[in-house]
Amino acid sequence: MSNAQVPPVATIGTPRITAGWDDYGRLDLMAHQEVHGGFSALTSGELIGLADRIELRGRGGAGFPFAKKVRAVMDSARRQDLPPVIVVNATEGEPPSWKDKAILTRGPHLILDGAALAAAALDAEEIVIGIADDGIGQNSLAAALAERRMPVPTRIVTVPHRFISGEGGALVRGINGEAHIPPGRKKRASDSGVNGLPTLLSNAETYSQLAIAARIGPWEYNAVGLPEEPGTVMLTVGGSAKNPAVVECPTGTPLSDILAMCGASIGPGVLVGGFHGKWITREAAERIDVSRKGFASVGGTIGAGMILPLGDSTCPLGEVAQVTQYLAGESAGQCGPCRLGLPDLARTVTMVALGGSSLENVRAAAGVVKGRGACSHPDGTARFAMSALEVFAKDVEAHANGEGCGKPTRGILPLPYRTAEGAMTFAVDWSRCDGHGLCAAVVPEVIRLDANGFPAFPQTPLPPWIEPSARKAVNMCPALALRLTTSGGGKH
CATH class of the missing domain: 3.40.50.11540 (NADH-ubiquinone oxidoreductase 51kDa subunit)
Structure with missing residues (x-):
């Protein structure tokens, strides 16, 4: 216990x-x-x-x-x-x-x-x-x-x-x-x-x-909190906070007070409402209170009460790309917007972080999934990605110019696969790969071919629903270059 x-x-x-x-x-x-x-x-x-x-x-x-x-x-x-x-x-x-x-x-x-x-x-x-x-x-x-x-x-x-x-x-x-x-x-x-x-x-x-x-x-x-939203609320404060905590506070409490109590460096933005929430700017975080109305006034949502300041030590776009890749892999895989749209959105966001794509491409990829899923997962993922690229517009510009932000991606935003045993991912023996492209035809949801015809895919765990196709792609690789690995180091 x-x-x-x-x-x-x-x-x-x-x-x-x-x-x-x-x-x-x-x-x-x-x-x-x-x-x-x-x-x-x-x-x-x-x-x-x-x-x-x-x-x-x-x-x-x-x-x-x-x-x-x-x-x-x-x-x-x-x-x-x-x-x-x-x-x-x-x-x-x-x-x-x-x-x-x-x-x-x-x-x-x-x-x-x-x-x-x-x-x-x-x-x-x-x-x-x-x-x-x-x-x-x-x-x-x-x-x-x-x-x-x-x-x-x-x-x-x-x-x-x-x-x-x-x-x-x-x-x-x-x-x-x-x-x-x-x-x-x-x-x-x-x-x-x-x-x-x-x-x-x-x-x-x-x-x-x-x-x-x-x-x-x-x-x-009702004697505690705001008249229109009385009582207390439970929050999870993490991200760059030196003292992450679960916090109970009355509605109407300034968000800045909670961030200060948890020793949080705000950095360029704060994610509110979780991975289906929205990013807000540092300035917005410093002036709003904890309430549905307060968060909505800056375009955010209190959601399930997650507050994740990013801090100044990590690459914002790298963090966003990793979470978008994770969310793409967490779909149920039962409708087109999840099976194809979310992996495409994740690839596009990743390319922005690498300086090889534009904000317009992300908008187009997000537009394909919004309002079309069997559940709210595609909409929430698109909202997360688009709000991030708007709040981190200066970083988008710096990466597009080839300069980048000069910061590593430190993993400030928590992802379970960083510690999970048995997480399965693709790996390629590049000394064998001849660019046949068969793997991309078998698993188009995850693998795409780059400009030179070689496979490209995110280094995140494969969703369970795609593992049968992934094994088929490995078995069909003519050069025996593609394999599956797990976080424990095993090969398949």
């Missing part, structure tokens, strides 16, 4: 979700009740009224009003005469995000309280808690469940620790025993989710905030 992998936790103002963590480390049921006290069950009407009065929105990224979700599930359950299911999304598949893992490892009973409140109010059939298979938080959550009695059967489901596994549709599919990828056709979980039942799906912090509000009531809850 070690918390060693989770960043330290800091607070601004009076802690709510993180209350007691300094004293107890992890709150077992007895400590949890001592710190937070008890709460009364709510009817469905009281649940909706509470969520409405505190302006509770999903904290997983989309920010959808929680009360509207509850109403949709109730209407669907009544219309179909079916019992609903409560799903807690604690998968947190984005590499920079740690806030839900912090709650899982240190305050799991708040998550269970919120889910129990919703289940009792809606007369749900069961509660399902989805977590990643990285092992972080699973023992803590299981121990918390063993300490208490839930109002309905409750189970934990693990999903692959991948970027897209936490998407709502992908999580529901995984719980149903299907592939952990978004459904090809979008459908509402409130209509048909787990086992085809109406499903209330929200993330771990959202249920924790609900549990806090049920105890202290809407008046006290």
Whole structure:
């Protein structure tokens, strides 16, 4: 039940979700009740009224009003005469995000309280808690469940620790025993989710905030933060921060205060909202507060609460190229914009970093994928790349002139494959390669031919869906020049 992998936790103002963590480390049921006290069950009407009065929105990224979700599930359950299911999304598949893992490892009973409140109010059939298979938080959550009695059967489901596994549709599919990828056709979980039942799906912090509000009531809850966005918010501050941390703060807190507390060098820009978020300039970061309205005022989004300053020691375009390559590999590979469009976008961004392409080419590649995917992954990736090249316009110009920025790419933005065992990539024995080009015909999603007819591909792990084609390309190489390698040094 070690918390060693989770960043330290800091607070601004009076802690709510993180209350007691300094004293107890992890709150077992007895400590949890001592710190937070008890709460009364709510009817469905009281649940909706509470969520409405505190302006509770999903904290997983989309920010959808929680009360509207509850109403949709109730209407669907009544219309179909079916019992609903409560799903807690604690998968947190984005590499920079740690806030839900912090709650899982240190305050799991708040998550269970919120889910129990919703289940009792809606007369749900069961509660399902989805977590990643990285092992972080699973023992803590299981121990918390063993300490208490839930109002309905409750189970934990693990999903692959991948970027897209936490998407709502992908999580529901995984719980149903299907592939952990978004459904090809979008459908509402409130209509048909787990086992085809109406499903209330929200993330771990959202249920924790609900549990806090049920105890202290809407008046006290709204006494902290902004009137239009009351309460506290959980953030993950990383990137160039000397003291990365999970931070709980009231809405309306200046972002500059949080960055200063974490010892962050802002550099030319800050990524807000995670890898599907947006880059904002140093000047914007210094003047906004932590709120949906504050971030939106500079073209950003609070998303799932990730704050990643870049600092001055790394090449911005190199960092952006690496993440774009990672996002291209994390797609489900089930539609054209993901299979072909995202790898093309990644190659184009990489060429900008190398000084061999233009911003217009990136705009064209991003335009091909925007609004055309089976899920939000293509749109989010395009948003990340385009906002970066706009914020780092001076660097784009310097690289285009052949001068470059003179800085190495240090890996300030976290990527899982830097430490993951068994990550599979292509490698070429250039003494053998004769430029037949057959590999590019077999795996056009990843391999393209350069101006001289030789294969070119990013040095990032291959997505699982492409491995069969990758092995076929290796087997068909006439010169036996192409091979697959893993991060552990093995060859295939």
